[in-house]
Amino acid sequence: MKLNIAVLPGDGIGPEIMTQALNVTKAVSDKFGHELTYKEAVVGACAIDATGNPYPEETHELCMNSDAVLFGAIGDPKYDNDPNAKVRPEQGLLNMRKKLGLYGNIRPVMTFPSLIHKSPLRSDLVEGADFVCIRELTGGMYFGRPQGRSEDGNTAYDTCVYTRDEIERVLHLAYKFAGQRRKKLTVVDKANVIATSRLWRQIAQEIAPQYPDIETDFLFVDNAAMRIIQWPKSFDVMVTENMFGDILTDEASVITGSMGLLPSASIGLHTSLFEPIHGSYPQAAGKDIANPLAMILSAALMFEYSFNLNEEGAMIREAVNASLEAGIVTEDIADGGKIYKLSEVGEWITEYIK
């Protein structure tokens, strides 16, 4: 199979972890006889530095012409904490999401037995937790207009907008996932207060009968924020709008104790994108110490979701689990044991696959 991918390492530790994920991707492609072609491009702070634009047109072209995008991380302290800065790396991220139509962000929340003790939750609550958060990624307050200030600057406003089409496509995506899993979908909204949530709930109620084997339930966002902590095992697939999803997916990811290992996928209209959920970790950049596993597992998601190559994805997962069991791990999870470098972990996994 021809695998044509765009590679956007981004900022901070992005380039280092990407090198390893690419090596793993090559090793798997070779092993299974796929023809891998890829090109790199800039995004984020490094793109601002190089071109003035955090998501340059060339980068966009490259992504549009790819079957999948591997994405590292963006963000640089020099652009942070200045809410009035003209150009910010995050704008690149938001532009990219919008222009590529990345409407569904998927975050599997899974635990790794060897890391359960790192969870802030009591082990009995989190052990075996295994659910998928799906966040609508191109609508809501992130993109609704008008957004801005009154003339005197003393009133600010944002708009949350959702159309039927936007809601339907991400709900169908969520039902598809639920159908392949434990057949339970939780729609999270605030239908007791806001109009967009009432539309979400109405459409979900309309669509639900098309999936008779899937149980649909509804949860207000404040209750969801509690239930994620109190009873994470009660979830199978959760779906919600952009801003609620921003909050809940981050909350859900820390309960596992394995933040540095969690990958994500953003399913798009034109291509799909795969990235670790962690950030650019600037303090570790260039030091060869960050954890490459989330990036490597993002490559596994790419094989599975973009190319339907499940064996290839499974092989990457197996290699990652083997590295954990063998204790070939970076300092964040070494726990008093031997500490390996980022590149050593990546190379071990690549060798394992070969």
Added chain:
Amino acid sequence: MKLNIAVLPGDGIGPEIMTQALNVTKAVSDKFGHELTYKEAVVGACAIDATGNPYPEETHELCMNSDAVLFGAIGDPKYDNDPNAKVRPEQGLLNMRKKLGLYGNIRPVMTFPSLIHKSPLRSDLVEGADFVCIRELTGGMYFGRPQGRSEDGNTAYDTCVYTRDEIERVLHLAYKFAGQRRKKLTVVDKANVIATSRLWRQIAQEIAPQYPDIETDFLFVDNAAMRIIQWPKSFDVMVTENMFGDILTDEASVITGSMGLLPSASIGLHTSLFEPIHGSYPQAAGKDIANPLAMILSAALMFEYSFNLNEEGAMIREAVNASLEAGIVTEDIADGGKIYKLSEVGEWITEYIK
């Protein structure tokens, strides 16, 4: 001192817990020689049943003429899960907040040593956690207009609006609390994405120099959702806008393991209101089994915040702690020990005070 209060028991377990909180309030008033006068009124589902309006004008008048409002809980299953119902109990709640100008909702997050093992978090993370969440309660998406649907019904929109005045008054309230505590204020927003948050951050940065002894820091809402779980002890006072506050305060309250014990206060322009953070718990209504402690501790907050009567508040807290230590507790926290009824717990506390 004259204490003129309005009493709104509301729905579900509201009336039962209110009876106990009122008895405690009377006992404390007697003991300290205060002159307590109070009147009751309806709100919520019971008000819809009685008058068609979840927050009737008489109830509003009563509150406006009071120095403080004791509030039980509202909500009834018969009005739930029907997003298109014309009148909902929640509307009463929102009207009440808006008309009374209850701009600052305050939720102390505290742990009780005897209940730490009920926390979903590892004890070492939550033991000693002690912070205050302040949620703006009369602005943002809850009240912003326009809100509604396009003519064809296929597009829905909400508006989030904040004015300088709304932001300033709740920030000053938060600084006041921080000044009386560990002198650290965390302002939670999403200034990297939305305009209202950028106004919040700008105003907080302008105000901060007026409080030179208080350390102000900023946190994005998604990070806050993680930090509440990972490191609750890092917070002293947290302040945020209405919708973020709805989500984060609920999240923060479950980490303690003592949901049934947590009180809250809503500081207003015309009067202030005190209520347990738990809901109307309809399954337990009339059974004399619910936990009255959150309602009783809300009365303690009333003495402290509305009347500046700190000794009186402290006496209620002392009595509540004594009941916990003596194991005079309802089934939700009995943990295999003897189970007392709601009324027995309330009476024990009232006797203790007398």
